[in-house]
Amino acid sequence: MLSHLTHHMTRRPQRFALLEQVAAQGSITKAAKAAGLSYKAAWDAIDELNNLAGQPLVERSVGGKGGGGARLTQEGARLLALYHRLEALREKVIESAEHVEDLERLERLMLQxxxxxxxxxxxxxxxxxxxxxxxxxxxxxxxxxxxxxxxxxxxxxxxxxxxxxxxxxxxxxxxxxxxxxxxxxxxxxxxxxxxxxxxxxxxxxxxxxxxxxxxxxxxxxxxxxxxxxxxxxxxxxxxxxxxxxxxx
Known part of the structure; x- marks a missing residue:
């Protein structure tokens, strides 16, 4: 129950895992594999992140070695660092919820x-x-x-x-x-x-x-x-x- 709820509270953490892998691997293909995503799903996730951020978080070049090179932009690196700080607070948020209903309410507010x-x-x-x-x-x-x-x-x-x-x-x-x-x-x-x-x-x-x-x-x-x-x-x-x- 709690693992499902914390998944929603961190707003689909596999997206940030993908950003981490892009920074580490320098390739969308390698980053997708390391993050447990298909190549297409990785592209979709990156496009959605860029759209929601209002500016590119990942820069990519199609057709390069290994399926195309990729790197985090300065804004992408900044938001990834922010995510890490928020992730460190996650357990404290869970512990501070007085009732299970509090978590269920948060889950409903974070729909995909x-x-x-x-x-x-x-x-x-x-x-x-x-x-x-x-x-x-x-x-x-x-x-x-x-x-x-x-x-x-x-x-x-x-x-x-x-x-x-x-x-x-x-x-x-x-x-x-x-x-x-x-x-x-x-x-x-x-x-x-x-x-x-x-x-x-x-x-x-x-x-x-x-x-x-x-x-x-x-x-x-x-x-x-x-x-x-x-x-x-x-x-x-x-x-x-x-x-x-x-x-x-």
Whole structure:
């Protein structure tokens, strides 16, 4: 029971184990193996960490010896050191909980999400639209995303200019275009990093945004665009396909 709860309290520690191995091994392939992750899972974890941090924690070069070289950025090293300090306090936190219910409550507050795209941003505007609100979010580097949510959600999350949020977009909700559609509410320009086709089902496309964040797109086989690595494309989605999360 306690081991399961402490896993959640440290917010998926295998991610930080991966950072440790990147620092030690200098290779994503070797780091993934040492951390007990597949190569793809390691890439996904690194992309998610970079996105949530708002700036790269790991720098990597695709195709190098051993599957590509990698190293922690200065910010990545700083956050890893911070994690080690927090880890040292973990047992004290567990011991200070007066009841098992305290730990169970913490567990519920630290849920994972199935949305692969999680981008850190900041609210810059809230515009009423009938029973909904149109939320303008600024991502690092000045990119913007529009989200349409209910008024109740706006109030419950305490959304207002300056509020930090996490933008959640499922990979299957994104469509790719060679040029930004004129009527697109959200069109993020990115460079195709990898294309992983599937024998049956959508291809897995990984995009790099100009600000260092990444997007994962599941592209159906019948899609008009067949992007190649290095190509510039636009990832489009509707405001009502954006989910928002905010710190408590």
């Amino acid at each position: 999400t199935s949305a692969r795209n999680q981008l850190h941003g900041e609210v810059v505007a809230v515009e009423p639209k009938g029973h909904s609100d149109l939320i303008t979010i600024r991502l690092p580097g000045g990119l913007q995303v529009l989200a349409q949510i209910t008024r109740e959600s706006t109030e419950r999350l305490g959304l207002a200019p300056g509020r930090s949020v996490i933008v959640l977009i499922k990979a299957s909700w994104l469509s790719l275009h060679e040029h930004a559609p004129v009527d697109a509410a959200n069109a993020l320009e990115g460079r195709v990093d990898t294309v992983t086709p599937a024998p049956s089902g959508p291809a897995d496309i990984r995009l790099s945004l100009p600000n260092g964040q990444t997007l994962c797109v599941l592209l159906p086989a019948e899609a008009e665009l067949s992007p190649a690595p290095g190509q510039t494309v636009f990832a489009c989605f509707e405001p009502d396909q954006v989910l928002l999360g905010a710190p408590l």
